[in-house]
Amino acid sequence: MVVVTYDKLPPLTIGPHERVFVLTGAGISAESGIHTFRDQNGLWQRYRIEDVASPAGWHNDASMVWNFYSQRRAQAEEVAPNPAHYALAELEAKLENRLFLCTQNVDPLHERAGSRRVCHMHGELFKSRCENAKCHTPPHEDHGVYLTHETIPNCVMCGQRLRPHICWFGEMPFELDRITRELARCDWFITIGSSGAVYPAAGFVQEVRSHGRARTIYVGPERPDNAGHFDECRLGKAGEVVPVLFA
Numbered sequence: 001m002v003v004v005t006y007d008k009l010p011p012l013t014i015g016p017h018e019r020v021f022v023l024t025g026a027g028i029s030a031e032s033g034i035h036t037f038r039d040q041n042g043l044w045q046r047y048r049i050e051d052v053a054s055p056a057g058w059h060n061d062a063s064m065v066w067n068f069y070s071q072r073r074a075q076a077e078e079v080a081p082n083p084a085h086y087a088l089a090e091l092e093a094k095l096e097n098r099l100f101l102c103t104q105n106v107d108p109l110h111e112r113a114g115s116r117r118v119c120h121m122h123g124e125l126f127k128s129r130c131e132n133a134k135c136h137t138p139p140h141e142d143h144g145v146y147l148t149h150e151t152i153p154n155c156v157m158c159g160q161r162l163r164p165h166i167c168w169f170g171e172m173p174f175e176l177d178r179i180t181r182e183l184a185r186c187d188w189f190i191t192i193g194s195s196g197a198v199y200p201a202a203g204f205v206q207e208v209r210s211h212g213r214a215r216t217i218y219v220g221p222e223r224p225d226n227a228g229h230f231d232e233c234r235l236g237k238a239g240e241v242v243p244v245l246f247a
């Protein structure tokens with residue numbers, strides 16, 4: 001494993017038939033002003049994760065959960081993509097479906113930068129869905145803020161409450177079958193701004209290595225917890241490193 005500041009290594013040379021899997025985490029949105037999980041003074045610091053991001057938290061106090069996600073929606077309405085998001089949108093324009101962009105982020109900054117095919121494995125901040133698992137009404141676009149028990153809307157099909165379309169702790173991430181297929185066939189695996197502490201995403205790099213074909217690269221200001229599984233860690237902020245990486 002090589003750990004160096006990003007300017008010590010050349011851009012990637014992606015072959016004409018090669019496939020690229022990019023996994024992004026909260027770090028890619030940090031320079032846009034959205035706090036990461038671990039940031040001091042962030043929105044997350046004012047809440048206990050289990051109160052606002054778990055099925056038990058929802059059942060105990062749905063108003064508090066909606067209060068938290070309403071604040072995150074309000075914050076996300078005000079922020080703009082940074083050069084890292086734009087560089088990935090440009091990469092998609094070049095590689096088309098040879099790029100698989102998988103994000104752990106629920107913010108819409110990849111789409112705002114122009115990415116069209118984003119796999120949101122942990123859900124989307126501006127979507128809601130019925131809390132009733134047996135109601136098959138699909139998640140829908142929703143920019144509302146719901147701050148009290150009385151203002152939480154109900155599903156138009158079954159009448160139960162709407163919940164954020166977010167994968168909470170203890171729930172199964174979305175699209176794992178598609179992700180598994182893409183991990184098996186990629187030639188490049190690049191993680192950007194993820195601490196390597198939240199599974200299953202933190203284990204993707206090991207899965208890629210078990211197939212023995214892809215080069216694995218991490219981008220972020222510090223070594224992640226799973227650094228030992230990457231061929232290279234290119235240290236620096238996503239907004240500086242990513243445009244150079246794919247230049």
Ligand code: NAD
Pocket residue numbers: 024025026027028029030031034035036037038039104105106107122192193194195196197198219220221222224236237238239
């Ligand atoms: P994390 O908070 O655990 O780790 C963030 C990582 O980003 C850290 O390793 C940090 O070194 C790195 N980082 C900080 N500034 C950076 C920069 N400028 N450029 C590149 N990297 C930078 O986040 P995680 O690993 O994504 O996992 C936490 C969970 O919390 C995920 O499920 C994620 O969905 C969720 N989350 C999402 C958002 C969002 O949607 N924007 C925000 C906070 C948390």
